[in-house]
Amino acid sequence: MLLTADLLLNYQRCSRRAFLDLYGDLNQRDAPNDYLLKLIQDSIANHQQILTGETYQKPSYRSGDWAAGADATLNLMRQGVDQIYQPVLLTEQDGVTLISVPDLLTKQPGESVFGDWIYVPTEIKLSKRPKQEYQIIVAYHTKVLAAVQGAWGETAWLLLRGKGYYEVDLWEAIPRMEAILEECLATLKNDQEPEVFISRSRCSLCHWYSHCYAIAKADQHLSLLPGVTPSRYLQLQALNLTTLESLADLH
Structure with a gap:
C-alpha cells in the first residue's frame, strides 16, 4: 500500500474520504466545482510568487513514477543542492510505502548520510493560519525525510500566505502525527468502509x-x-x- 501526505491530510478531515480515495470507483467522483478550481489556481499563483527570485532545482520524473522521483531527488540531495522544489521522499513502514512530497527542502549545516549537511522541509500554504492538520503533514514530511537522510532535523516550516514562515513545534507535532498515522493505516488496511456522514x-x-x-x-x-x-x-x-x-x- 502507498500512503501519501495528501491521503493523510484527507484522513484528518474525513476518514471516509481517505478510504474512498484509495479504494473507491473513480467514475463516481465529482468534477471540481468553480470554487475549488479557483483555490487550485490561487495556490499555484501563490507558489509562483513565493518562488520568484529563488534558486532551486526540481527532480525530473514521469508523473506517478514515485520510484523514479525518489531516485532523482536522492541525486540532488547527494549533490548538496541548496534548495529542492517538490522532492519525492520514500520509506517503508510495516509493509506500507510512505510517500512525502514537501514543497521545499532547504540545505542546512548538520550531519547526514550525504555529508556535513541536512535538509529541512517547508510546506507552502494558501492559508494564513497554521492549521493543526497542516502541522501534522509537516511532521510527516520530517519523519520520512529523517529516514531518507539518516538524521532528524530540528526545524520544519509552514510558509503561510501573507504571514511568512511559521516554525512547527516538532516535539509536540511528531507524537500526534504518529498517533494519527497509526489510526490512518489501521483504517485503510481494514475492509470496512467508514460510515457516511454529511457535514x-x-x-x-x-x-x-x-x-x-x-x-x-x-x-x-x-x-x-x-x-x-x-x-x-x-x-x-x-x-x-x-x-x-x-x-x-x-x-
Missing part, C-alpha cells in the same frame, strides 16, 4: 460528496437532519438512536 461545511469541496450524499439519503442518515453535528451524532449513537424511527419513538 456541509466539510463536504462541500469533496469530490465524493454526491456519492456519499446519495448513500446518506437512501439510508435516511441522521447527519442530513439540521443540527446533527458529528459530536451530537456520537451522543445519539451512545443512546442507540441512529434512525429516524428511533428518534420518532421518543415523542
